[in-house]
Amino acid sequence: MAISNESAPLRILIVDDHPMMREGLALVLETSGKMAVVGHAGDGVEAVQMFAELQPDITLMDLQMPKLNGVEAIASIRSQAPKARIIVLTTYAGDTRALRALKAGASGFLLKNSVRKDLLEAIQVVCSGRRYLPPGVATEIAVHAVDEPLTGREIEILRLIAQGKANKEIAHQIAVAEETVKAHLKSIFAKLDVADRTHAVTLAVKRGIIEL
Amino acid sequence: MKARVFDYHDGLNPEEMSNTSVVEGRDGRLWITIVDGVVSDWIDPHHLRHNDLAPPVHIQSMFVNGHAQVIGDKTPFPAGVNRLQIGYSAPSLAAPERVMFRYRLDGVDRDWVSAGTVRQAVYTNLEPGRYRFKVIAANEDGVWNTEGASMELNIPPTFLQSQTFKALCLVFVAAALWGAYHFRVRQISNQLRLRLEERTAERERIARELHDTLLQGVQGLIFRFQAAAARVSHDPVVRQSLEQALDRADELVAEARDRVVQLRRTKIEGSLPQILERSAARIFTGSLVETRLTVEGASRDLSALVEEELVSIANEFMANTLQHSGARRLDIAVNYGRKSLSLQLSDDGKGIDLETLNRKGREGHFGLPGMGERARKIGASFDISSQPGAGVMMSMNVAAVSAYLRAHRRFFRISTVSN
Numbered sequence: 001m002a003i004s005n006e007s008a009p010l011r012i013l014i015v016d017d018h019p020m021m022r023e024g025l026a027l028v029l030e031t032s033g034k035m036a037v038v039g040h041a042g043d044g045v046e047a048v049q050m051f052a053e054l055q056p057d058i059t060l061m062d063l064q065m066p067k068l069n070g071v072e073a074i075a076s077i078r079s080q081a082p083k084a085r086i087i088v089l090t091t092y093a094g095d096t097r098a099l100r101a102l103k104a105g106a107s108g109f110l111l112k113n114s115v116r117k118d119l120l121e122a123i124q125v126v127c128s129g130r131r132y133l134p135p136g137v138a139t140e141i142a143v144h145a146v147d148e149p150l151t152g153r154e155i156e157i158l159r160l161i162a163q164g165k166a167n168k169e170i171a172h173q174i175a176v177a178e179e180t181v182k183a184h185l186k187s188i189f190a191k192l193d194v195a196d197r198t199h200a201v202t203l204a205v206k207r208g209i210i211e212l
Numbered sequence: 213m214k215a216r217v218f219d220y221h222d223g224l225n226p227e228e229m230s231n232t233s234v235v236e237g238r239d240g241r242l243w244i245t246i247v248d249g250v251v252s253d254w255i256d257p258h259h260l261r262h263n264d265l266a267p268p269v270h271i272q273s274m275f276v277n278g279h280a281q282v283i284g285d286k287t288p289f290p291a292g293v294n295r296l297q298i299g300y301s302a303p304s305l306a307a308p309e310r311v312m313f314r315y316r317l318d319g320v321d322r323d324w325v326s327a328g329t330v331r332q333a334v335y336t337n338l339e340p341g342r343y344r345f346k347v348i349a350a351n352e353d354g355v356w357n358t359e360g361a362s363m364e365l366n367i368p369p370t371f372l373q374s375q376t377f378k379a380l381c382l383v384f385v386a387a388a389l390w391g392a393y394h395f396r397v398r399q400i401s402n403q404l405r406l407r408l409e410e411r412t413a414e415r416e417r418i419a420r421e422l423h424d425t426l427l428q429g430v431q432g433l434i435f436r437f438q439a440a441a442a443r444v445s446h447d448p449v450v451r452q453s454l455e456q457a458l459d460r461a462d463e464l465v466a467e468a469r470d471r472v473v474q475l476r477r478t479k480i481e482g483s484l485p486q487i488l489e490r491s492a493a494r495i496f497t498g499s500l501v502e503t504r505l506t507v508e509g510a511s512r513d514l515s516a517l518v519e520e521e522l523v524s525i526a527n528e529f530m531a532n533t534l535q536h537s538g539a540r541r542l543d544i545a546v547n548y549g550r551k552s553l554s555l556q557l558s559d560d561g562k563g564i565d566l567e568t569l570n571r572k573g574r575e576g577h578f579g580l581p582g583m584g585e586r587a588r589k590i591g592a593s594f595d596i597s598s599q600p601g602a603g604v605m606m607s608m609n610v611a612a613v614s615a616y617l618r619a620h621r622r623f624f625r626i627s628t629v630s631n
Contacts, residue, residue, distance in 0.1 A: 016428075018424070018425075018428035018429065018432065019432075020428065020429040020431075020432030020433065021428050021429070021431060021432040021435075022432070023432060023435075023436065024431065024432030024433060024434065024435025024436045024438075024439070025432070025435055027435060027436050027438075027439030027440070028435045028438055028439045030439070031438075031439040031442045031443060091423075091427075091428075091431075091469060112431050113431070113462050113465060113466050113469075115435065116434070116435070116438050116458060116462065164617075195483075195511075196483070196511065196513055197513060198513050198617075199482070
């Protein structure tokens, strides 16, 4: 499905919890003259409902949203419509964040601050059946492709560290020995190639392994 | 006037001594009549018998807590003497009944104790220690044996009276004081940490707010302008300048977003020495100042606020060094101590007139008072000293509890907060 002047405009669903963001995006899209914004959804649950209702050609999906987050909404939509074309629009980069979205079924990943320049191209690429990734994010994914991924437990521990919890508290919360937490930490540090917990958290946030 | 008592020991029968009268004869004798005017006896005051022999004194027996103790035995007394009885006597052939005693126990009695004719001294509840018991006696004519008899006593302490026990008490009191002191220190530190945590939470909230509303909104606005720009004009010059303005807006949003992330994370990447190294590199690039960084102790995670304040104070110091000191060298020393974190910066510049600098900070800088103020806010000590021509040295110290994210060891987990 290529974008051409002759064909009917692409029908687009915008999912973002911020109304000003949705309005701005809608204006950008409509100004191009080739797209029609058919719906605005403010959270993941609404997104799933509206997708089912509207069956848009393209869905622009924010990740951080109330009720149901972007990744969950994508998975839910794709389970009903395996061919749904969804482009993630997010503020933050990060290979893990992008991968998670792609694994859930997103066809593209775009940073909000490059929307002005790249949004139309991204939509075009996704419409032609390919995947769109910003070069920076693609490189990051490639760099970490051979890294051993963090386990679920390790991510859980990282999340607790990010909340400022001490080893003892973490051990108590996830019901393991403090020594076990320390062992997990060691493994986390090795996998992320960092020296301390602060750096581990910073890097994990940056790469989208955990969200704050 | 000297008096002398005559009694039955001298041959007077008290039963016969009613209506007694004494008459002095012409020869000076005193004639004593008894019942019915019978002359019983006479005394010649000019030829009275006088006993000049001082009586010998002996200590005869000793009972400690009711148990006999052999005199002169070197075996020590039992610990804790509740009752000590000492029996003594003075054999006097003439009139043993008239022998008078005095005794004293050095260390207890300040003066002689007149015992009269009692031949026993009793002491109760004697403190442990060395004593000397001495007893003297006088015969019926008041002739004293001042040599008397004496005896050394050594009463060992009970456990409760012992030095060991006193030392233990002292240790206990010291430990209690130490504990109380540390409890208080910890209390204050916890309050400080709590305040820091409150501030962190407040910043977190502001950051979230900024990110969720303001930045998203501005980003949306940029999109609107973009759309508007596309419609407004097809003039390439106008379009281009609008595009540039929007690019700049995008950059601003990105920058603001990074700041917000920083606010939220409240953590600059890297350890304190790494951050300072980066700062120094940034500030002194292209200058003649050479920086040297030394780190002591194992790197520890720091409270974000403490770290930030230390970094900003250090940055201020370095900016001063660059602008005013003419220094060639700047030393940065970080010490991760067990009890405190210390940061020291010194340059070899021309030094500063501290008084002038104390009075007013310069424009655009928070100045010396500001540096001290900021240090105080994170509970750090702040010292700055300078000699004209010999550079400036600044040092800050933050107690471990406030500085480090988690203490390695905790003796007192009295104030454990669980949630």
